[in-house]
Amino acid sequence: xxxxxxTIIPIGTGTPSLSQYVADIQQxxxxxxxxxxxxxxxxxxxxEGELPDLLRVIHRLHEVPFQHGAQRVxxxxxxxxxxxxxxxxxxxxxxxxxxxxx
Amino acid sequence: xxxxxxTIIPIGTGTPSLSQYVADIQQxxxxxxxxxxxxxxxxxxxxEGELPDLLRVIHRLHEVPFQHGAQRVxxxxxxxxxxxxxxxxxxxxxxxxxxxxx
Amino acid sequence: xxxxxxTIIPIGTGTPSLSQYVADIQQxxxxxxxxxxxxxxxxxxxxEGELPDLLRVIHRLHEVPFQHGAQRVxxxxxxxxxxxxxxxxxxxxxxxxxxxxx
Amino acid sequence: xxxxxxTIIPIGTGTPSLSQYVADIQQxxxxxxxxxxxxxxxxxxxxEGELPDLLRVIHRLHEVPFQHGAQRVxxxxxxxxxxxxxxxxxxxxxxxxxxxxx
Numbered sequence: 001x002x003x004x005x006x007t008i009i010p011i012g013t014g015t016p017s018l019s020q021y022v023a024d025i026q027q028x029x030x031x032x033x034x035x036x037x038x039x040x041x042x043x044x045x046x047x048e049g050e051l052p053d054l055l056r057v058i059h060r061l062h063e064v065p066f067q068h069g070a071q072r073v074x075x076x077x078x079x080x081x082x083x084x085x086x087x088x089x090x091x092x093x094x095x096x097x098x099x100x101x102x
Numbered sequence: 103x104x105x106x107x108x109t110i111i112p113i114g115t116g117t118p119s120l121s122q123y124v125a126d127i128q129q130x131x132x133x134x135x136x137x138x139x140x141x142x143x144x145x146x147x148x149x150e151g152e153l154p155d156l157l158r159v160i161h162r163l164h165e166v167p168f169q170h171g172a173q174r175v176x177x178x179x180x181x182x183x184x185x186x187x188x189x190x191x192x193x194x195x196x197x198x199x200x201x202x203x204x
Numbered sequence: 205x206x207x208x209x210x211t212i213i214p215i216g217t218g219t220p221s222l223s224q225y226v227a228d229i230q231q232x233x234x235x236x237x238x239x240x241x242x243x244x245x246x247x248x249x250x251x252e253g254e255l256p257d258l259l260r261v262i263h264r265l266h267e268v269p270f271q272h273g274a275q276r277v278x279x280x281x282x283x284x285x286x287x288x289x290x291x292x293x294x295x296x297x298x299x300x301x302x303x304x305x306x
Numbered sequence: 307x308x309x310x311x312x313t314i315i316p317i318g319t320g321t322p323s324l325s326q327y328v329a330d331i332q333q334x335x336x337x338x339x340x341x342x343x344x345x346x347x348x349x350x351x352x353x354e355g356e357l358p359d360l361l362r363v364i365h366r367l368h369e370v371p372f373q374h375g376a377q378r379v380x381x382x383x384x385x386x387x388x389x390x391x392x393x394x395x396x397x398x399x400x401x402x403x404x405x406x407x408x
Binding site: 003005019022023040041042046076078080088089090093095096098 | 105107109121122124125128141142143144145146148178180182190191192194195197200201
Binding site for chain 1: 317
């Protein structure tokens with residue numbers, strides 16, 4: 001299982017407000033047929049699931065700003081893919097917190 | 103004010119567990135003299151504050167894995183710097199949620 | 205057409221040398237059936253082509269370190285996708301140089 | 307010595323053309339008092355030098371779009387910092403090419 005950190009920025013749209021795009025992206029995530037979990041942060045969207053599913057979701061999300069009139073989109077993706085243990089968004093946070101409480 | 107998304111990866115340390123490094127990084131953040139806020143996500147650390155403060159904090163955090171024996175470190179940083187309105191980690195999340203509830 | 209900037213880092217492999225992985229990745233790119241162009245930089249691999257092709261290539265490249273024994277891989281991807289003009293790696297560089305010579 | 311990969315995107319400027327910004331950024335790099343080398347790619351600017359110098363240069367470059375009227379700037383930075391061997395932009399490329407010719 002992999003976790004993806006995703007930031008999608010429409011370029012040159014004439015408005016500095018990105019929050020509408022982020023809201024549209026959340027809607028696509030909620031209606032996603034793939035078995036994924038997602039979480040919103042102030043800078044990115046986190047998605048966890050199997051890599052082929054995640055790549056399909058990324059492709060769909062990247063198209064959202066174009067569907068709303070953007071002509072250019074810059075998308076940043078970071079994939080953390082671990083095949084030895086099953087790492088989830090929740091488990092990763094707990095793992096750090098356990099070490100901090102020692 | 104700016105928000106920074108930061109991921110620090112020690113390379114070639116012989117262990118796939120990064121959570122100890124992340125815990126060390128949290129400790130540096132907690133003891134930071136700069137007036138910053140931070141938040142942990144499953145993929146990154148978010149820090150908000152004035153840009154010169156943030157750059158000093160980034161430099162200090164980047165040194166942490168070297169202090170623990172790493173010989174090579176890959177650090178990814180994304181800066182979202184907005185000079186028109188005062189954007190905070192919390193305000194950005196609320197702005198998206200407000201648009202989703204319409 | 206889109207340009208992708210790609211960095212693939214195997215985590216915890218016990219060696220700080222990443223250049224063998226990069227060489228393997230180049231080989232996969234050379235034998236790629238998709239109509240893509242690529243270019244190596246000191247920090248990333250640049251690939252240009254149609255987005256669905258690029259996503260297939262990214263998936264294949266991300267698997268390379270796992271095929272060589274890595275248990276965890278961190279892959280960073282930046283997609284610059286422009287639908288108004290046809291931007292290529294070469295054209296983008298020329299566009300900047302033209303403005304610098306003014 | 308470290309190598310930095312840097313992408314600076316002004317958000318909401320009303321124009322999809324980023325090449326003027328990139329040209330301005332090149333000018334700042336050329337007049338930089340720090341002992342740095344830089345190289346332009348189609349997606350990023352690569353800068354090599356000592357880390358404290360690089361952080362000063364990054365800060366100066368990040369301010370460029372604001373000086374030209376941008377109200378919001380998204381800057382992505384990747385630092386590859388190696389303390390065991392002296393890695394340069396040129397040496398990293400040669401290291402990969404040597405492995406490919408075997």
